[in-house]
Amino acid sequence: TVDCPLPKRAEHLAAGGVLPHGLPSAVHAELVAADREIRPGGPLPGDTDGDAERHDDELIDVFAADIRDFVRRHDLAGAVVVNVASTEPAPDDDSLPPSSRYAAAALRAGCPYVNFTPSAGLHHPALAPLAEASGLPYAGRDGKTGQTLLRSVLGPMFLQRALAVRAWSGTNLLGGGDGAALADPATAAAKNAGKERVLADTLGTTPEGEVHIDDVPALGDWKTAWDHIAFDGFLGARMILQTTWQGCDSALAAPLVLDLARLVARARERGLSGPLGELGFYFKDPVGDGPSSLAEQYAELRR
């Protein structure tokens, strides 16, 4: 986990051209106040290795108490929990990964939950019955902000014009913390599964091709994504579309996180519960059985 104070982090972002100059100093006091609210997760070095299940349960209790304490001290009507932590490798046994402990704590504290990452979160067999019994709304997984956003627009175009896609390949160069986390092949596999699902869902078939992610720290918060799409037109005429996406990841993600926090809070107010498929517009691998083309997802969100 990162221990850089938020005001410092904001200065880095301004120096990198992500935030307007002068903004970090204008909101310095707010950032210091937010920093003071950060609590350590766990397990931490030195935590005892007792019976694993009990250990998880204790941690979840501590996290839930932190959330309730936050709500009480600030005299809030409620809180929402949004997971924006580093992507985890897919779990290879039944134990709860950190994202699932935080998700369980959200339920225990009575909070709606959003998973902006491809990590397990609520999507864990041990949590499914708890999620259902909680009566809380939840949304996820993995924010759709770049390459997959573009795929969810282009995929339906090929299908609707009956242009048969033969292969769809992609490469990403990214820096920042996400680039470093995704340099690990197991973690990248969790991420790429969501990107590939969008193609299978919008095209109705799985084209050839893979997605690769390279960590290029020098790029900082900017990401370059190339897609190469081989498709057939009338009488089998062979064609290629290539796209280059150069996006600032944090600037693309931040407004989505704000929207989601507001929308799930509203859903809770209105008494909605369970998976919010209407929020599929925001995700690579949405909960529920909503449409997968961006236009239909937007219509569903508005409805």
Ligand SMILES: NC(=O)c1ccc[n+]([C@@H]2O[C@H](COP(=O)([O-])OP(=O)(O)OC[C@H]3O[C@@H](n4cnc5c(N)ncnc54)[C@H](O)[C@@H]3O)[C@@H](O)[C@H]2O)c1
């Ligand atoms: N456009 C986007 O930025 C975008 C889009 C979709 C999904 N995501 C996902 O959002 C997540 C965050 O992306 P980022 O670029 O901000 O990454 P980042 O590396 O900059 O930030 C990750 C943060 O998670 C914290 N963290 C790691 N493990 C933790 C744990 N166990 N408990 C608490 N905190 C922990 C780190 O300290 C760090 O502050 C990633 O999973 C990424 O895949 C981002």
